[in-house]
Amino acid sequence: MSTLAHVGAGASGAPTSPSPEPAKKSRLAYLLLLPGAVWLLVFFVIPLVQLFTVSLQSQFPGYPGYYYRDVNVGNYWRAFTDFGPHFGRSLLFAGLATFFAFCLAYPLAYAMAFKAGKWRGVMMILVIAPFFTSFILRTVAWRQILADEGPVATTLNTLHLLPGGRITETWMAVVAGLTYNFLPFMVLPIYASLERADHRIIEAGGDLYANGFTTFRTVTLPMSMPGVLAGTLLTFIPAAGDYVNAELLGSDNTKMVGNVIESQFFRVLGGFPTAAALSFTLMAIILALVFVYVRKFGTEELL
Amino acid sequence: MIRRRPPSDPAVAGLVKAASRSAFSRRHLLGGVGLGLGATALSACAPPAPPATAAALNLPTDVSDTDKVVRWANWTAYLDYDEEAKNYPTLQGFIEQTGIQATYSEDIEDNDAYYNKVRPQLIAGQDIGRDIFTFTDWMAGRVIREQLCQPLELIRMPNATNLLEPLKDVSFDPGRTHSLTWQSGFAGIGYNKEKVGRELKSLDDLWADDLKGKVVVLSEFRDTVGCILLHQGVDISKPVGKQQFETAVAEVEKRMADGNIRRIKGNSYLEDLKTGNAVAGIVWSGDLFVLRAETEDENWEFVIPESGGTLWSDNLMVPITSTHRRNAETLMNYYYQPEVAAQVAAYVNYICPVVGAQEVLAQSDPDLAESPFIFPSADYIAEHNITGFSALSAEADAEFSAIWQKVMGN
Numbered sequence: 186m187s188t189l190a191h192v193g194a195g196a197s198g199a200p201t202s203p204s205p206e207p208a209k210k211s212r213l214a215y216l217l218l219l220p221g222a223v224w225l226l227v228f229f230v231i232p233l234v235q236l237f238t239v240s241l242q243s244q245f246p247g248y249p250g251y252y253y254r255d256v257n258v259g260n261y262w263r264a265f266t267d268f269g270p271h272f273g274r275s276l277l278f279a280g281l282a283t284f285f286a287f288c289l290a291y292p293l294a295y296a297m298a299f300k301a302g303k304w305r306g307v308m309m310i311l312v313i314a315p316f317f318t319s320f321i322l323r324t325v326a327w328r329q330i331l332a333d334e335g336p337v338a339t340t341l342n343t344l345h346l347l348p349g350g351r352i353t354e355t356w357m358a359v360v361a362g363l364t365y366n367f368l369p370f371m372v373l374p375i376y377a378s379l380e381r382a383d384h385r386i387i388e389a390g391g392d393l394y395a396n397g398f399t400t401f402r403t404v405t406l407p408m409s410m411p412g413v414l415a416g417t418l419l420t421f422i423p424a425a426g427d428y429v430n431a432e433l434l435g436s437d438n439t440k441m442v443g444n445v446i447e448s449q450f451f452r453v454l455g456g457f458p459t460a461a462a463l464s465f466t467l468m469a470i471i472l473a474l475v476f477v478y479v480r481k482f483g484t485e486e487l488l
Numbered sequence: 489m490i491r492r493r494p495p496s497d498p499a500v501a502g503l504v505k506a507a508s509r510s511a512f513s514r515r516h517l518l519g520g521v522g523l524g525l526g527a528t529a530l531s532a533c534a535p536p537a538p539p540a541t542a543a544a545l546n547l548p549t550d551v552s553d554t555d556k557v558v559r560w561a562n563w564t565a566y567l568d569y570d571e572e573a574k575n576y577p578t579l580q581g582f583i584e585q586t587g588i589q590a591t592y593s594e595d596i597e598d599n600d601a602y603y604n605k606v607r608p609q610l611i612a613g614q615d616i617g618r619d620i621f622t623f624t625d626w627m628a629g630r631v632i633r634e635q636l637c638q639p640l641e642l643i644r645m646p647n648a649t650n651l652l653e654p655l656k657d658v659s660f661d662p663g664r665t666h667s668l669t670w671q672s673g674f675a676g677i678g679y680n681k682e683k684v685g686r687e688l689k690s691l692d693d694l695w696a697d698d699l700k701g702k703v704v705v706l707s708e709f710r711d712t713v714g715c716i717l718l719h720q721g722v723d724i725s726k727p728v729g730k731q732q733f734e735t736a737v738a739e740v741e742k743r744m745a746d747g748n749i750r751r752i753k754g755n756s757y758l759e760d761l762k763t764g765n766a767v768a769g770i771v772w773s774g775d776l777f778v779l780r781a782e783t784e785d786e787n788w789e790f791v792i793p794e795s796g797g798t799l800w801s802d803n804l805m806v807p808i809t810s811t812h813r814r815n816a817e818t819l820m821n822y823y824y825q826p827e828v829a830a831q832v833a834a835y836v837n838y839i840c841p842v843v844g845a846q847e848v849l850a851q852s853d854p855d856l857a858e859s860p861f862i863f864p865s866a867d868y869i870a871e872h873n874i875t876g877f878s879a880l881s882a883e884a885d886a887e888f889s890a891i892w893q894k895v896m897g898n
Contacts, residue, residue: 249886250607250634334764351701353765354751437744437752437897448898452600454630454886 240461249455260462268445268463272470275441278356278431279424282363283371286420287413289364290371294412295405297372298379312372324362324433328353331361331434354436362430370419378412379405414482418475425471442467545808547638552814556588559812560620560819561595561602563802564755565778566671568835578831582822588815593618598754599627599708600889610636610808619812620804620819626710628667628803629660629879637805639665644817647824650843654866655801660879667803668820671774671832672839674790674861674874675711676797678776679768680761682787690794691719694768695748703749704757704769705740709892710877711798712752712770713737718796718873725875733888737895744895752896761788773861774838790861796873801841833862 243255265272297308315323331337331352341347352358382405390400406413428443435441446463449456567576579590595618596602603623606616623631631637642648648668661667679688688694694703705712716736717724743749750766751757758775760766762783776790806816822828826844833840834853840846840862850857860868868874880888 247883249882328759329763332763332765349701351750351765354701436750437895440897445898448893448896451604452898453890453893456890 236461236464239457240465242458242461244455244458252455252457257458260458261466264459264462264466267459268442271440271442271445272467274356274439275425275443275467276470276474278360278363278439278441279421279427281360282367282424283417283421285360285364286368286371287417290368290375290416291413294372294375294379294409297376298382309376312369312376315369320366321429321433324366324429327358327362327365328433331358353434354439356435356439358434359431359439359441362434363424363427366427366430367420367424370423371416374415374419375409375412378409378415382408410482414479418478422471422475426467545635545639547813548809548811550813551811552818555812556586556815557591557812558588558619558815558819559591559593559617560622560816561593561618562620562622562670563596564594566594566622566802566836567592568832578823578828581828582819585822586818588818590819596622599624603627603631606807607634607636613809615809615811616807618807619810619816621807622670622802622804624708624710624800624802625658625660625876626879626885628805630882630885631805632661632666633882636808637666638808638810638813640668640806640820641814641817644814645821645824647821650824650826650829652841652843654869655841658801658876661803667805668824669841670802670804670823671836672799672801672841674773674792674797674799674839674864675706675708675715675770676773676790676792677768678761678771678779678788678790680785680787681789682785683764683767687789687791688768689791691715694770695743695746699768700747701750702765702767703743704751704753704760704766704771705749706757706770706772707752707754707896708800709888710800711772712740713892714798714875714877715770715793715796716740718798718875719793721795723875724798724877727878727880727884730884730887733891737891740895774836777837777861792872792874796875799839799869799874799876801839801876837862839864 238254239252240260241254241256241258242252242260243257245251245253293308293312297305297312301308329335333339333351333353338347338352341352342350349355352361386408387400387404390404391397395403425441426443428441428447431439431441431444432447442463446460446467449460449463453459568578569575570577573580576592579592582588583590602621606618606621609616642665645668648664651664651669655669655672656664658664677688677691677694681687684699713733713736714724716739717728717732720732720736720739722728722732722736740749740752744752751760753760755775757766757769757771758779761769761771761779771790773790776788780786780788804816804820806813810816823832824842826842826848829840829842829845830848830852833845834849834856837859838861846857846863849862856862864874
């Protein structure tokens with residue numbers, strides 16, 4: 186999220202067209218920027234710097250839970266070596282969830298943009314409706330639906346499609362939960378970019394003797410890329426840091442980085458520096474991945 | 489987390505010196521100015537020096553006489569509640585009797601989470617908006633050790649003499665100078681007789697092949713590991729060594745790897761029992777009675793394992809920054825009247841620590857008064873080898889909980 190906030194702030198801060206009274210205009214721009222900038226400073230930059238100093242603190246030996254200011258890079262090393270598998274799982278699960286969400290969201294957004302007609306409004310509401318209930322409650326509800334004696338598990342078990350005999354407390358449940366919870370974040374940007382697309386250009390594809398698939402591949406899909414890019418980022422970034430799904434739907438061997446950060450902060454006495462170092466490592470990994478990804482697939486329109 | 493043990497005292501002294509030196513460095517000064525806001529919010533992160541062990545307690549001025557308020561933080565479903573009147577009858581009685589406005593909030597769901605939430609504020613000397621908080625033995629021990637609670641004036645709580653004899657002197661609070669028991673309970677085996685199809689008696693029964701993936705155990709390691717240690721013949725009433733602890737933890741890990749244990753869980757294990765995800769586990773006594781009532785299924789059984797079960801208590805304490813200590817003591821004194829305690833016990837189904845409550849309850853509900861899970865006799869406790877998990881040193885406490893978090897996949 187933070188990356189996007191930066192991009193947004195940067196984009197709106199740069200006046201693009203030359204104006205007759207540049208000084209006055211730019212002062213207005215800065216004035217408009219002020220609330221956002223103050224907000225970012227107070228709620229993002231300051232806590233971030235604070236967290237960074239925490240991540241370098243050391244512990245008084247013999248006094249669990251007491252720290253002193255230090256430059257203890259060992260925290261980072263330990264965060265990475267002790268919890269490597271958790272990082273792997275976070276990225277893997279988030280990647281899978283992003284992939285599945287994309288597979289589900291694209292046809293849905295496509296149908297909404299081009300085929301829904303009068304149903305468009307209803308479909309829109311259905312996509313947004315889950316937000317009216319709390320994220321946690323919906324995930325807890327999935328525990329009930331996927332329970333061993335629930336309809337899904339019993340059906341799959343009768344068909345012998347469930348190797349472990351259960352859905353909850355497996356990585357499948359975690360990925361399914363992530364996919365479900367972040368699906369709207371994928372649908373909405375794709376829908377927005379498809380809806381904005383010029384129909385005449387798509388029709389032109391047919392006029393130029395391209396078949397449906399070729400038109401889609403060479404015209405529709407590229408036109409929706411800004412939406413796909415935004416959607417994948419909005420899904421992947423929060424999913425990689427999520428701990429609710431792994432906690433509620435997963436088991437003790439499917440925990441993600443978010444769970445470790447939570448437990449180091451709140452359950453392990455003296456875990457503050459490790460938790461902070463973990464947070465920063467996760468942030469750095471995601472930033473690097475997103476940077477490469479946007480460089481490769483990014484379009485002018487997004488940046 | 490790997491924690492280095494202090495090599496020797498000079499090394500510690502050196503670190504302290506290094507820390508106090510860095511407090512005057514330019515880096516610190518700049519950081520201090522720039523981060524003033526963040527630092528205040530998270531002031532616990534950078535205490536200037538380790539806590540002085542023998543520092544005099546600096547108690548806030550008590551304003552109980554003029555400000556008739558007491559604010560109590562407790563666990564969920566832990567006080568008699570009247571669904572219709574939407575209030576707590578015994579608490580209402582207290583307000584009417586004393587004129588002290590008592591507010592009750594179910595703030596605490598987990599010892600660690602609540603402790604970590606209030607600790608920074610308490611260390612910084614800020615009011616946490618509560619005058620009583622309720623912690624389990626081991627956490628109460630930590631709170632007392634860190635001087636985050638106030639000593640209680642027993643002279644203002646004459647009813648406290650009603651405390652059960654074995655609880656009057658406990659390892660984490662010698663002489664009961666800082667805490668007073670709220671309720672106690674057992675940890676043992678809970679299961680559904682119908683779904684399991686037989687009686688479970690020992691921990692080995694829990695690891696039967698047909699129960700694979702249907703067993704949950706408590707995330708409170710003193711209960712889960714405690715029961716396993718008892719099974720391995722370790723006396724947990726004496727401080728448990730690291731090696732013993734690791735042997736027991738290895739057993740848990742093996743049972744997880746073999747697929748016996750489905751999940752290590754907090755209080756939400758009740759949901760798994762309800763939905764059928766689990767049919768048995770290491771659980772808390774009172775919960776199974778609540779489950780029986782809620783599901784209207786008499787098949788839920790709680791048994792103490794043959795090798796023994798653990799006994800724990802939750803304790804009322806006054807946060808170090810509270811300015812209503814006397815009101816808090818008045819409230820504790822009130823709840824130590826047998827009549828009031830009986831009323832609470834009848835609702836919460838945990839062990840009542842108040843002498844005389846059994847006789848009161850015998851008049852209204854003789855069956856309940858006979859329950860060994862509310863009023864266990866000394867014989868019952870001895871026969872079933874029920875023991876509390878001995879208090880750990882600060883270092884062992886931190887070390888064991890870090891090991892346990894690893895087991896839980898964190």
